[in-house]
Amino acid sequence: xxxxxxxxxxxxxxxxxxxxxxxxxxxxxxxxxxxxxxxxxxxxxxxxxxxxxxxxxxxxxxxxxxxxxxxxxxxxxxxxxxxxxxxxxxxxxxxxxxxxxxxxxxxxxxxxxxxxxxxxxxxxxxxxxxxxxxxxxxxxxxxxxxxxxxxxxxxxxxxxxxxxxxxxxxxxxxxxxxxxxxxxxxxxxxxxxxxxxxxxxxxxxxxxxxxxxxxxxxxxxxxxxxxxxxxxxxxxxxxxxxxxxxxxxxxxxxxxxxxxxxxxxxxxxxxxxxxxxxxxxxxxxxxxxxxxxxxxxxxxxxxxxxxxxxxxxxxxxxxxxxxxxxxxxxxxxxxxxxxxxxxxxxxxxxxxxxxxxxxxxxxxxxxxxxxxxxxxxxxxxxxxxxxxxxxxxxxxxxxxxxxxxxxxxxxxxxxxxxxxxxxxxxxxxxxxxxxx
Amino acid sequence: xxxxxxxxxxxxxxxxxxxxxxxxxxxxxxxxxxxxxxxxxxxxxxxxxxxxxxxxxxxxxxxxxxxxxxxxxxxxxxxxxxxxxxxxxxxxxxxxxxxxxxxxxxxxxxxxxxxxxxxxxxxxxxxxxxxxxxxxxxxxxxxxxxxxxxxxxxxxxxxxxxxxxxxxxxxxxxxxxxxxxxxxxxxxxxxxxxxxxxxxxxxxxxxxxxxxxxxxxxxxxxxxxxxxxxxxxxxxxxxxxxxxxxxxxxxxxxxxxxxxxxxxxxxxxxxxxxxxxxxxxxxxxxxxxxxxxxxxxxxxxxxxxxxxxxxxxxxxxxxxxxxxxxxxxxxxxxxxxxxxxxxxxxxxxxxxxxxxxxxxxxxxxxxxxxxxxxxxxxxxxxxxxxxxxxxxxxxxxxxxxxxxxxxxxxxxxxxxxxxxxxxxxxxxxxxxxxxx
Numbered sequence: 001x002x003x004x005x006x007x008x009x010x011x012x013x014x015x016x017x018x019x020x021x022x023x024x025x026x027x028x029x030x031x032x033x034x035x036x037x038x039x040x041x042x043x044x045x046x047x048x049x050x051x052x053x054x055x056x057x058x059x060x061x062x063x064x065x066x067x068x069x070x071x072x073x074x075x076x077x078x079x080x081x082x083x084x085x086x087x088x089x090x091x092x093x094x095x096x097x098x099x100x101x102x103x104x105x106x107x108x109x110x111x112x113x114x115x116x117x118x119x120x121x122x123x124x125x126x127x128x129x130x131x132x133x134x135x136x137x138x139x140x141x142x143x144x145x146x147x148x149x150x151x152x153x154x155x156x157x158x159x160x161x162x163x164x165x166x167x168x169x170x171x172x173x174x175x176x177x178x179x180x181x182x183x184x185x186x187x188x189x190x191x192x193x194x195x196x197x198x199x200x201x202x203x204x205x206x207x208x209x210x211x212x213x214x215x216x217x218x219x220x221x222x223x224x225x226x227x228x229x230x231x232x233x234x235x236x237x238x239x240x241x242x243x244x245x246x247x248x249x250x251x252x253x254x255x256x257x258x259x260x261x262x263x264x265x266x267x268x269x270x271x272x273x274x275x276x277x278x279x280x281x282x283x284x285x286x287x288x289x290x291x292x293x294x295x296x297x298x299x300x301x302x303x304x305x306x307x308x309x310x311x312x313x314x315x316x317x318x319x320x321x322x323x324x325x326x327x328x329x330x331x332x333x334x335x336x337x338x339x340x341x342x343x344x345x346x347x348x349x350x351x352x353x354x355x356x357x358x359x360x361x362x363x364x365x366x367x368x369x370x371x372x373x374x375x376x377x378x379x380x381x382x383x384x385x386x387x388x389x390x391x392x393x394x395x396x397x398x399x400x401x402x403x404x405x406x407x408x409x410x411x412x413x414x415x416x417x418x419x420x421x422x423x424x425x426x427x428x429x430x431x432x433x434x435x436x
Numbered sequence: 437x438x439x440x441x442x443x444x445x446x447x448x449x450x451x452x453x454x455x456x457x458x459x460x461x462x463x464x465x466x467x468x469x470x471x472x473x474x475x476x477x478x479x480x481x482x483x484x485x486x487x488x489x490x491x492x493x494x495x496x497x498x499x500x501x502x503x504x505x506x507x508x509x510x511x512x513x514x515x516x517x518x519x520x521x522x523x524x525x526x527x528x529x530x531x532x533x534x535x536x537x538x539x540x541x542x543x544x545x546x547x548x549x550x551x552x553x554x555x556x557x558x559x560x561x562x563x564x565x566x567x568x569x570x571x572x573x574x575x576x577x578x579x580x581x582x583x584x585x586x587x588x589x590x591x592x593x594x595x596x597x598x599x600x601x602x603x604x605x606x607x608x609x610x611x612x613x614x615x616x617x618x619x620x621x622x623x624x625x626x627x628x629x630x631x632x633x634x635x636x637x638x639x640x641x642x643x644x645x646x647x648x649x650x651x652x653x654x655x656x657x658x659x660x661x662x663x664x665x666x667x668x669x670x671x672x673x674x675x676x677x678x679x680x681x682x683x684x685x686x687x688x689x690x691x692x693x694x695x696x697x698x699x700x701x702x703x704x705x706x707x708x709x710x711x712x713x714x715x716x717x718x719x720x721x722x723x724x725x726x727x728x729x730x731x732x733x734x735x736x737x738x739x740x741x742x743x744x745x746x747x748x749x750x751x752x753x754x755x756x757x758x759x760x761x762x763x764x765x766x767x768x769x770x771x772x773x774x775x776x777x778x779x780x781x782x783x784x785x786x787x788x789x790x791x792x793x794x795x796x797x798x799x800x801x802x803x804x805x806x807x808x809x810x811x812x813x814x815x816x817x818x819x820x821x822x823x824x825x826x827x828x829x830x831x832x833x834x835x836x837x838x839x840x841x842x843x844x845x846x847x848x849x850x851x852x853x854x855x856x857x858x859x860x861x862x863x864x865x866x867x868x869x870x871x872x
Binding site: 324327328330331334335338342345346349355358359361362365366369370372373374377426430433434 | 760763764767770771774781782785791794795797798801802805806808810813862866869870
């Protein structure tokens with residue numbers, strides 16, 4: 001299915017913020033608004049787009065091109081009357097879309113899950129579906145929102161100023177060709193807005209609502225909306241399988257860092273590599289053996305643990321997730337873990353000459369690996385059940401233990417504890433997975 | 437879709453072999469023939485069965501029950517005239533199957549892939565499809581086989597004695613209800629065989645062939661057929677991703693052992709555990725340090741490597757493959773690898789007091805783990821491409837290296853070589869997968 005994206009408006013309320021750029025090219029966490037809309041729709045399975053440009057049309061075309069760099073196909077049509085109502089822009093899409101199509105706004109950011117669900121909805125002939133928010137989250141500016149009245153699973157009224165409403169227009173539609181007729185009728189009646197066309201379909205009983213439920217969406221009109229969107233997109237980066245250290249320490253820090261990194265050109269893989277280099281340094285400091293170096297080693301390993309969250313976060317924020325990237329990160333992490341434990345063991349042995357540390361180091365290394373080796377299977381249970389695991393001993397816990405032990409100058413005991421905890425956890429998982 | 441299985445015959449040619457059991461209960465590699473047919477069909481997605489019994493009907497019902505132990509549903513119908521032609525047995529299935537059904541013989545063993553493909557074939561109303569072998573493999577006894585003549589993608593003649601044929605009847609059908617009418621007509625004409633009914637459909641142009649192509653199938657009538665089936669089922673156990681040592685040494689040995697183990701009640705998981713115990717012993721002997729013990733350790737680790745193939749083989753032979761079993765085996769293998777390397781390192785250090793061996797052991801352990809950690813992703817490329825990997829350094833190679841090094845009393849160099857090869861392989865895979 002194709003998506004028609006309306007990107008003709010100027011966004012005058014953002015004039016100071018966007019400068020000489022059209023609003024759809026305003027950047028949110030390293031991507032322009034319209035890129036976000038395209039890439040979100042692509043995540044939901046849409047690969048062909050028709051974009052209606054207007055204000056600074058050429059700039060948008062130059063930026064997006066034919067879509068090849070996003071692995072999608074983009075066609076354009078221009079609405080020279082972009083200063084009039086947005087219904088005219090939508091009408092420009094007639095003939096460029098198929099029987100059914102998705103209609104999106106270039107300044108409405110949403111979660112791909114919402115669109116995925118919408119695409120599965122059944123669209124009876126001649127009807128249209130509007131995604132609505134029946135329990136608007138508190139970041140929605142109700143005074144400026146387009147409201148809808150829903151009765152018996154039909155939209156019966158729509159408008160910015162209606163008093164009696166029970167839903168908010170999220171700016172996402174699944175449309176049939178009947179929309180174009182309704183728009184023409186509305187324009188003839190003097191209302192050039194998209195809402196005008198929708199109102200006509202509503203009166204005919206041909207407009208159905210689709211609840212966005214818990215999925216995130218936001219209409220970006222002001223600087224505050226940008227900040228709000230950044231905040232929520234970042235908040236959504238926490239993972240169900242985050243361990244305790246990750247949840248309370250690493251993730252809050254890494255999200256702050258990712259918010260900055262997303263605005264740079266750093267790739268997720270180069271962030272993974274930076275985290276690996278920190279571990280290499282940590283290993284080196286540990287291998288020197290004396291307290292001050294050990295303490296530095298511990299702090300470096302904990303920093304690496306924080307940065308290790310950023311690669312995935314930036315990838316998700318910028319739609320740069322790849323299977324290879326996740327795997328590359330995992331392989332580097334395993335080598336980093338081995339290096340740190342080797343550094344700790346060697347440093348302790350050099351200073352104290354106690355050979356038992358080598359056996360302990362071996363056991364800690366094996367346990368650490370087994371922790372990671374069993375993680376994918378273990379996590380998959382909880383993803384399936386959509387539950388948080390009660391116990392989740394992973395890399396976040398291991399590196400936090402190492403930092404704490406290093407600061408306390410207790411390498412010997414740290415390696416013992418690490419060996420016991422990680423191996424016990426691996427064996428526990430054997431039983432948990434057997435039951436599942 | 438339901439499957440109708442014909443299991444009424446006596447199989448007189450196998451009298452000496454089956455003794456007091458009906459032929460469908462004759463055991464092939466630890467499972468009775470009819471269990472194999474049911475479990476193969478289940479692998480292809482069929483979960484409901486109607487079985488037509490005859491000779492020693494009660495014994496079959498007692499053995500299979502309602503199918504719960506195989507996680508399928510089994511219903512029975514009895515053909516008291518089982519000594520007559522098998523067409524009468526098929527006719528007993530009328531009313532117990534749906535509009536379309538699969539028809540199978542209890543003494544025809546086949547690969548589930550063949551049935552999977554057949555289930556995807558389109559069956560136009562009133563027609564039936566017969567799976568045929570157009571290029572019979574050499575184990576097929578042509579003198580006794582039912583032959584078919586295929587012209588213009590229709591079967592035009594069928595029979596054991598037809599001279600002009602270009603395919604062999606594999607005993608698997610995708611049928612519509614028209615089969616029953618044809619059988620009745622054939623019986624009225626005095627031919628009570630299934631082939632009689634098929635011949636009537638053929639004359640009406642309602643019989644289509646479906647090529648089994650490279651998939652394995654065999655009609656089991658004699659003791660020689662049993663032996664042949666065992667041989668081929670075992671031969672099919674080799675894997676596309678088998679490494680060089682596995683291919684030329686371990687697999688030929690493990691298949692011979694699995695052939696025996698399949699006939700016992702040993703579960704795949706208990707075989708995995710036995711292999712782990714061998715590794716534990718190997719580690720202990722290595723840790724003693726002196727040559728004779730090291731040599732024993734090396735031989736034990738290589739035996740473990742062979743037995744490590746048997747768990748999966750027995751599981752595949754007896755349809756006991758589980759996701760947990762494969763994972764349990766992998767986790768035990770990782771611990772076993774760690775124990776063997778620890779034993780080697782400790783034993784060498786005890787005897788020679790050279791601490792450098794600990795660092796080398798660490799690197800070998802990390803590399804060994806990384807080899808396994810990266811294997812799933814690496815192998816997945818080749819499975820997708822249906823190609824053998826040119827280079828495949830895995831556990832088979834590692835344990836073979838360890839045995840060779842142990843027999844040569846070269847623990848120090850073995851660990852160095854192991855460390856270099858495994859880590860180089862892990863890094864090589866990073867690049868191979870990046871390209872893919």
